[in-house]
Amino acid sequence: MTQATTSGAAPGAAPAAPVTRRRVRGDGVDLAVYEQGDRSRPTVLLMHGYPDTHAVWGEVAARLAGRYHVVRYDVRGAGASSRPFGRKRYTFDYLMSDMRAVLDATAPERKVHLVGHDWGSIQSWEAACTMPERFASFTSISGPCLDHVAHWTRRNLARPTPANLKRAAGQGARSWYIYFFQTPLLPELMWLAGLSRPFSRALELGEGVAPRDGHPARTMARDGASGVGLYRANMVQRLRRPRDRRTDVPTQVIVPTKDLFVSPHLVGGLGGRVPHLSLRPIAAGHWVPRSHPDVIARWITEHITGVQGGPLTTAESRALKRARVGGDRRAFDGSLVVVTGAGSGIGRATALAFAERGAEVVAADLDLATAQRTAELAGLVGPAGHPYQVDVSDAAAMEDFAKSVLHDHGVPDVVVNNAGIGMAGSFLDHTVGDWDAVLGVNLWGVVHGSRLFAAQMVERGQGGHIVNTSSAAAFTPSRTLPAYATSKAAVLMLSECLRAELKGKGIGVTAICPGIVNTNITRTSRFVGRGTEEQARSQEKAARAYALRGFGPEGVAEQIVNAVRDDRAVVPVTPEARLSYLTSRLSPRMMRLLARFNAG
Template sequence: MNDPVRRRRVRGDGVDLAVHEQGDRSNPTVLLVHGYPDTHAVWDEVAERLAGRFHVVRYDVRGAGASSRPFGTRNYAFEHLMADMRAVLDATAPGRAVHLVGHDWGSIQGWEAACTMPDRFASFTSISGPCLDHVGRWTRRAFGRPTPRGLRRAAAQGMRSWYIYFFQTPLLPETLWRAGISRAFTRALEIGEGVPARDGHPARTLPRDGASGVGLYRANMAARLRRPLDRRTDVPTQVIVPTRDLFVSPHLVGGLAERVPNLSLRTVRAGHWVPRSHPDAVARWIAEHAAGAAGGPLTAAESRALRRARVAGDRR
């Protein structure tokens, strides 16, 4: 039987956030943070598989889904995103360190959170969303002390990041989203990623989510890439690296261990939307990483719970 989803509203930093919870609240909490242009629903399959073992929390970030859509680029800066995350943590897991998981912009937020408020997290799993400060330093190193291999890798990442530069264009990205580019996005997921549309993902709010979420790029990207901060974290961190990601190069993990001493890497032969295409593997790795951070492997009962959730998810 699927764990029911409990919905609530949490007041963030001047916005109302749509929060979704599953599982027993007495279990360790896993916070799943979605990226752009998704909503919490991108995690449906993973959350279903984890809810038998964890208290699973998801929320629509500002500008997405059923959460508020503040106007103005400044309202999407990291300081507001971190205040929102703290509000969700305070409401759903007060006084407890949670296992943080982020995909795409959820992972970019996760790096900021793990580096600036590490006491709130027992572990961090990053998927297809690098630390912007690390990317800035990685790029500077590639061009500052150039080697043919380093230049090729930097140039390849620049080509993958074409949309970042496009999103800096005033008004045009928002206009295209509202004009119907969401249909092309959905089709690209099906063809390029092998991820068929299903109820909830892509969300019905996609045109508005895409238009509002452009603020994430405008408010944070340029400043961090041009003037990267000295970011480090001791939070046990797992980076899941999809080797077929069209937007994030696997090479961006280079040099990361210098700033994340408790680091583990996993590769998966998948595209960018790996929470949708490989939910079994993602859920298993999250659970294993959480167990390792807590000091031990999964118990037999926990492994059985994950297997039951996987079978239930396959029957949906």
């Protein structure tokens, strides 16, 4: 056995565990096998794809080696392993023989935790389905089972709806290189003629994966030319005559939603063939082990720990529950949802709607007693709720609130910035203090909540969703609502800007725009420029009008839940809100004329 070094430790991190290299005899080939970490600990086998070598896992392996015995090897035709001649030498039978030889040499008589990326995942599916007794868990990344792909394609074509045809055609377009690899000699000649350099450049520009020592490998030209045999030996045969592949190995599928080669839709129907299945989407491209090694290493660890029944933090347990597929799982099981202004009205209804669907709710309000009541009600229909008192207009208080949520419960999956106050009256009657009050809660509260929790979501790297409560007043100008309408219009524009920025990080942003909704805000709204008695009469008049409209906060809550599920950008809730939104786009002049009407 000889010592070898591979890169992959995070810059500035503690030195990675040393890597040892040895040769293992596979089926007619010598395989270069790399080991890292304590051999007495559970073994994790990392399988690389095409046209990579074991080194693509460098960063992930470095993060896992302190806890596991990590094994990698260059598959036949790649890196320092032998390069057999002839297409037949790359069939699944040979690949499985190689894997068995590595398992026997590195982890004899015990189950290992299997992880595969790209072609490494494709052959790992074959292993998990044909020799499940060798594996304690399986994590698949960007490499589906070929038999499952064939069955998925046939199901879509058997029911040629526009959606099914679009999915099938989309994957067909992503698979262009597979057809190219079936042509004789040309792919090999292109690799040997210098395709490695533009490939590396495309990897850096397209996915932000900069070259580092070991990846892309210096042997890439030869690896790419030899590895074409994987496609020629297996693809067409399996897609034409798919087998009924199933596995009981606890399986986690990490789904990069920006993958240019593997459609996220390929996981459809997978639960019927893999009973112990978890799905974990990530806003990343195909080479996610290089671009997001922290997330991948963490998810592998969580999956293994869950399978082994080891101790998990609350956040880890919630994440695993959220990822599970099938059973009696509710839509938001395992999700953490933060709602501000949760003490009453739309906020309380939203908190309860998410709780009914399995979410753990953080109910925040300026009035602690009402927040406690909401948390108590949430606990009756879902997981235990958590009340917090916070003034959303206070930047320091919101900083403390966000830190407390992170420390006590973890990073939220959904944040609903709902807290708001109403104010009506002539612009000239609004004081600076009035403007400060409205903008402080309605706008700055949304800014604080979005800024603080979005930062947590981005750092976690697992996506999320932010919902900001705007209003139909955002696109319905009125002479009687200058401050309120301005604050809500700002929330709408802020939401659009945030959506553009955060979309690439897997974080959705929605602006909810209710119309006339019967909530307590009508009785707490201020009518500036009016005496005490006149103000009380105005509040009572508004409350009666909203009550007669008969649209309750539960209807808004349902729309919020649906908006998160469907990742909608702007949601005018009530019919009058939708009409105003449409009119504001088609006839702004009409809206300006209506704005002159004094409803007070």
